[in-house]
Amino acid sequence: MHRPHLLVPFAMLLPSLALxxxxxxxxxxxxxxxxxxxxxxxxQVGSFIGALNYSKLLDDPLFWASFWRTCVWTxxxxxxxxxxxxxxxxxxxxxxxxxxxxxxxxxxPWAVSATMTGIVWRWTLNGQFGMANxxxxxxxxxxxxxEFLATGDIAFPVAILIGILAAVPLTVIIFLxxxxxxxxxxxxxxxxxxxxxxxxxxxxxLPLIRPFxxxxxxxxxxxxxxxxxxxxxxxxxxxxNSTDILVTYLYKVAFQYGKMDQASAMSLVMFAFLILFCxxxxxxxxxxxxx
Amino acid sequence: xMRMPTLSLVGLSALALAGVVGPASAQTEINVIVAHFxxxxxxxxxxxxxxxxxxxxxxxxNIEDVSWDNLQQRLATDIAGGTSxxxxxxxxxxxxxxxxxxxxEPLDSYITPEFRSRFYxxxxxxxxxxxxxxxxxxxxxxxxxxxxxxLYTKAGVETAPKTWDELLEVSAKVKEAGEGAYGFxxxxxxxxxxxxxxxPFWSYGGEIVDGGKSGLASEAGVKATELYKSLIDKGLxxxxxxxSNRQDIETLFKQGRVGAIVSxxxxxxxxxxxxxxxxxxxxAVPTGTQQATWGGTDSVMLFKSSKNKEAAxxxxxxxxxxxxxxxxxxxxxxxxxxxKEEMDDPRLAGDESLKIFAEMLPVAKFAPLIPEWEQVVAIxxxxxxxxxxxxxxxxxxxxxxxxxxxxxxxQ
Numbered sequence: 192m193h194r195p196h197l198l199v200p201f202a203m204l205l206p207s208l209a210l211x212x213x214x215x216x217x218x219x220x221x222x223x224x225x226x227x228x229x230x231x232x233x234x235q236v237g238s239f240i241g242a243l244n245y246s247k248l249l250d251d252p253l254f255w256a257s258f259w260r261t262c263v264w265t266x267x268x269x270x271x272x273x274x275x276x277x278x279x280x281x282x283x284x285x286x287x288x289x290x291x292x293x294x295x296x297x298x299x300p301w302a303v304s305a306t307m308t309g310i311v312w313r314w315t316l317n318g319q320f321g322m323a324n325x326x327x328x329x330x331x332x333x334x335x336x337x338e339f340l341a342t343g344d345i346a347f348p349v350a351i352l353i354g355i356l357a358a359v360p361l362t363v364i365i366f367l368x369x370x371x372x373x374x375x376x377x378x379x380x381x382x383x384x385x386x387x388x389x390x391x392x393x394x395x396x397l398p399l400i401r402p403f404x405x406x407x408x409x410x411x412x413x414x415x416x417x418x419x420x421x422x423x424x425x426x427x428x429x430x431x432n433s434t435d436i437l438v439t440y441l442y443k444v445a446f447q448y449g450k451m452d453q454a455s456a457m458s459l460v461m462f463a464f465l466i467l468f469c470x471x472x473x474x475x476x477x478x479x480x481x482x
Numbered sequence: 483x484m485r486m487p488t489l490s491l492v493g494l495s496a497l498a499l500a501g502v503v504g505p506a507s508a509q510t511e512i513n514v515i516v517a518h519f520x521x522x523x524x525x526x527x528x529x530x531x532x533x534x535x536x537x538x539x540x541x542x543x544n545i546e547d548v549s550w551d552n553l554q555q556r557l558a559t560d561i562a563g564g565t566s567x568x569x570x571x572x573x574x575x576x577x578x579x580x581x582x583x584x585x586x587e588p589l590d591s592y593i594t595p596e597f598r599s600r601f602y603x604x605x606x607x608x609x610x611x612x613x614x615x616x617x618x619x620x621x622x623x624x625x626x627x628x629x630x631x632x633l634y635t636k637a638g639v640e641t642a643p644k645t646w647d648e649l650l651e652v653s654a655k656v657k658e659a660g661e662g663a664y665g666f667x668x669x670x671x672x673x674x675x676x677x678x679x680x681x682p683f684w685s686y687g688g689e690i691v692d693g694g695k696s697g698l699a700s701e702a703g704v705k706a707t708e709l710y711k712s713l714i715d716k717g718l719x720x721x722x723x724x725x726s727n728r729q730d731i732e733t734l735f736k737q738g739r740v741g742a743i744v745s746x747x748x749x750x751x752x753x754x755x756x757x758x759x760x761x762x763x764x765x766a767v768p769t770g771t772q773q774a775t776w777g778g779t780d781s782v783m784l785f786k787s788s789k790n791k792e793a794a795x796x797x798x799x800x801x802x803x804x805x806x807x808x809x810x811x812x813x814x815x816x817x818x819x820x821x822k823e824e825m826d827d828p829r830l831a832g833d834e835s836l837k838i839f840a841e842m843l844p845v846a847k848f849a850p851l852i853p854e855w856e857q858v859v860a861i862x863x864x865x866x867x868x869x870x871x872x873x874x875x876x877x878x879x880x881x882x883x884x885x886x887x888x889x890x891x892x893q
Contacts, residue, residue: 231579232583234559234562319726319739320730341722342722426671427672429864430868431724431867448857448860
């Protein structure tokens with residue numbers, strides 16, 4: 192077969208590439224410039240200060256606390272979402288009466304923005320007026336209201352649960368697609384050979400949807416790492432910075448403390464993390480195409 | 483933002499025409515950014531603009547409404563992009579940033595002695611940096627103790643507590659009365675959590691900045707923190723204050739579920755519209771060793787980058803600070819007046835509850851003018867939350883935060 196000239200695809204890519212460079216490249220270049228200068232609250236760039244912003248960042252205990260918390264946050268949300276989504280998608284891929292309604296209900300939260308989810312939960316979990324407490328007290332589970340958002344020990348796990356809830360719909364869609372793409376005859380053969388449902392799931396389903404799991408993991412890592420709305424609305428990273436993750440702390444440094452230079456350095460460090468994740472994503476995507 | 487292209491178009495066509503028909507009698511445009519105090523704010527300023535335009539043909543005033551949450555970010559973006567308005571309302575405590583970075587125009591050369599004499603002088607002071615007046619106040623506000631008269635009567639309490647010790651006793655009685663109400667609401671979350679603690683801190687004689695150093699770890703600081711901590715530990719405040727922001731404790735008060743809280747003038751209006759049957763009173767903030775309260779102003783600023791400073795100043799002097807505009811603003815927003823002549827109006831002079839706030843003005847303390855103030859606030863709140871949560875004792879937490887603040891001031 193005639194191999195197309197390499198120039199053509201590149202020429203066709205060029206316009207969108209130029210657009211991407213303009214939209215992403217320019218701000219990143221500007222961030223780099225800001226991160227090695229002193230910049231005031233108003234974005235006015237001052238004198239060159241080298242790596243000072245970076246060394247200040249690395250010396251900041253709150254940065255490191257937020258960093259580790261972001262790791263916990265990302266791992267828990269990604270793990271929880273995958274673990275919840277596979278059974279839900281399996282269930283929804285079965286044939287049963289009212290399946291389309293059930294699918295709609297599971298996928299509906301996806302249409303709600305993280306901000307709205309956060310606001311609803313903030314009200315629900317309020318210690319004095321919240322619905323969650325009222326319900327638990329009515330049923331008799333507790334006799335004193337729980338202040339869900341008053342301590343980091345409770346607020347952070349609660350935020351993770353809400354984060355999982357917000358991430359499940361999209362992940363379920365990914366797995367629904369995965370299940371519908373599975374070749375039916377392989378399963379029929381296994382069943383004829385006498386394999387039980389557990390064995391089928393472990394030996395057939397799981398290996399076959401492996402590439403989808405990889406993609407779901409990478410997408411969820413990126414989503415969770417950058418997820419600002421839920422924590423900001425629930426606790427603003429408080430009390431006493433006990434629920435701050437990198438994005439919420441970044442927002443404080445930039446727009447509350449007005450330290451645009453340190454914030455630039457911080458967002459570049461975070462950008463480097465994300466590049467790493469995107470690299471992973473690209474790798475899995477290529478693997479999937481081969482498969 | 484839509485106006486910018488239009489403006490430059492006008493500029494271009496004016497440039498193009500200039501050679502042909504000579505200088506056009508261009509209309510001067512003044513852009514004013516107004517912070518959103520309530521839905522009425524923009525109306526008040528639009529009315530002022532209409533009256534001003536009628537009296538000054540040739541000057542057009544554009545009013546734009548921006549919410550407080552977005553204001554700082556919006557102004558910063560405009561300044562970075564070189565598209566600032568001519569006039570903006572800002573929080574007075576931001577003045578240092580705007581003065582030091584050459585963004586605010588010093589107003590002393592514009593202010594006539596007659597104009598200045600219309601103000602309460604102590605309200606101008608917070609907008610003065612190194613002897614230069616950068617801001618003019620458009621409102622003043624103080625905080626007082628709101629108490630629930632019904633709960634107090636049931637608990638056998640007849641008068642509002644005068645001191646913090648009395649507040650402790652009264653709160654215990656409210657709790658014992660067994661109505662399920664809390665004695666005193668403590669704010670422990672989000673914006674102004676530090677302010678809520680300054681009330682006892684200042685009244686025990688504390689100073690946020692004392693001789694160029696943080697005064698938080700002083701005896702007054704420890705006393706104030708232990709006062710709140712003991713209210714929490716004895717179950718006299720609502721449980722876990724770190725879960726309650728300002729709106730939360732105000733809601734508790736409106737619902738009649740807390741004996742007393744400290745709040746500002748806006749709460750009167752909210753109670754009138756949301757909980758009209760609430761039987762409440764207002765009194766001075768309890769004292770420790772002295773009387774004190776939080777005082778705040780918001781101000782109007784003229785941008786140094788404005789190309790029409792004369793016209794913009796004219797609008798400030800004759801539009802924003804006309805007696806008519808000031809009265810409309812003060813009456814609809816419910817804040818304290820900044821011009822002496824406003825008190826001649828019978829509606830303000832006859833407002834008994836406004837008097838309680840006004841009486842606190844002489845003892846009101848303002849946030850100190852230090853750079854990095856927002857960061858100082860953040861770490862102060864963090865330290866207080868640690869104490870409220872029982873993760874640190876008052877002295878340790880305050881000493882640690884004072885050390886950090888000293889570092890910030892020294893920078």
